Amino acid sequence: MGSPTVHITPLAMIKRVWERIAPLQLAEKSWDNxxxxxxxxxxxxxxxxVLLTIDLTPAVTAEALQIPSLSLIVSYHPPIFRGLKSLTLQDPLQANLLKLSxxxxxxxxxxxSLDATPNGINNWLIKPFLPxxxxxxxxxxxxQIEGFEGAGMGRIVNLxxxxxxxxxxxxxxxxxxxxHVQLATPEIEKPVSSIAVCAGSGASLFKGVEADLYLTGEMSHHEVLAAVHAGTSVILTNHTxxxxxxxxxxxxxWLEDELNKEIDIHDDKPNGQWKVLVSKADKDPLRVV
Incomplete structure (x- = not known):
């Protein structure tokens, strides 16, 4: 009697594949989860x-539960950021995790890790300026990891x-x-020859960085004032x-291709192809009215 087939779990699959996309060692481990x-x-x-989302909100969870073949959510922002003493249905974000599990x-x-990787979000943000x-x-x-040379947080582009x-x-x-975006400029505007970018919230990363323009999702009022006073323009788009x-x-x-490569190597009885979906319910909580 032969041994039973053991299928790799979806979570084990994504961990293995992620090493080819954005190894977790690239993340800011001092504060990130x-x-x-x-x-x-x-x-x-x-x-x-697989469902991709920026935030795992109740709306995204409801959407996920309606997808019959779903086995995994890749939520860019971690729904668990600090230590938990309990997991209960009384907390909406914890309830999401319990319902999904x-x-x-x-x-x-x-x-x-996805910010830092060479083909990650920050590299994509500078794409229009690369030509x-x-x-x-x-x-x-x-x-520094072999195959991921040049990984790091934020990007500076010189034009x-x-x-x-x-x-x-x-x-x-x-x-x-x-x-729409938000724009702040110095009293005397100057041409833009250098641009510093950071996905999400970039003020802490921009400290001490000289550039004609900062591009990020959000900065505080006083952080914008300080940048403008130093002669730097600021474009804010809202965080996400x-x-x-x-x-x-x-x-x-990219992920769909990598998952289906992995299936050929490691799943001895593949049942259908992996499909990666992008959440339709995921959206920035702020809007211009």
């Missing part, structure tokens, strides 16, 4: 769909041809599919608007 958030004890080996759905969060760039580099370096600030605004809005388009434009096809 990355990796498995909750592991469903009884995953269905025939369920081969009960349905055999695990949750994995990459967060800053006119003379150089680009990280603001801070991450742990071979200066841009008018309004040109830069148009390029950002087009790249991020936004109708620097991150969300990356899911559909880059990560969705």
């Amino acid at each position: 990355v990796g498995p958030m909750i592991e469903a004890p009884f995953p269905n080996p025939n369920h081969k769909s 009960a349905k055999g759905i695990s949750v994995f969060s990459p967060h800053t 006119i760039s003379s150089s680009n580099s990280t603001i801070t370096n991450s742990t 071979s041809k200066p841009l008018d600030i309004r040109q830069a605004v148009r390029m950002v809005k087009e790249h991020l599919d936004l109708e 608007n620097t991150e969300r388009p990356y899911l559909s434009k880059v990560l969705q096809p």
Whole structure:
């Protein structure tokens, strides 16, 4: 009598595949929480769909529970950030995790590992400026891993041809599919020859960084004032608007391809192909009215 077939779990699969996309060693381990958030004890080996989201909100959870073949959610922001003393249905975010686990759905969060990786969110943010760039580099370096040289937090782009600030605004809005952004400029505007970018909230990373323009999701009132006083313009998009388009434009096809490569190598009886979906319920909590 032969030994029973052992299928790799969805969470084990994503951990293995993620090493080829954005190893968790690249994350800001001093404060971030990355990796498995909750592991469903009884995953269905025939369920081969993954849902991508920036935030694991109740709306995203409700959407996920309606996808029959779903076995895994990749939530960019970790739904568990600090230590928990209990998991109860009284807390809406904890209730999300409990409901998903009960349905055999695990949750994995990459967060800053995806910011730092060479083909990650920060590299994607500078994409519209690359055709006119003379150089680009990280603001801070991450742990160096073979095959991921050049990984790090934030990016600085030096332009071979200066841009008018309004040109830069148009390029950002087009790249991020936004109708509106917030703009702060010094009293005497100057051409933009260097741009510092950081997905999400960039003020702490921008400290001491000299650039003509800061591009990020959010900064506080006083942080914007300090930047403008130093002669730097600021474009703010709202926190998750620097991150969300990356899911559909880059990560969705990339992850789907990597998962299906893995199935050929490690799953001796593949049942259907992996499908990666992008949440339709996930959205920035703030809107312009």
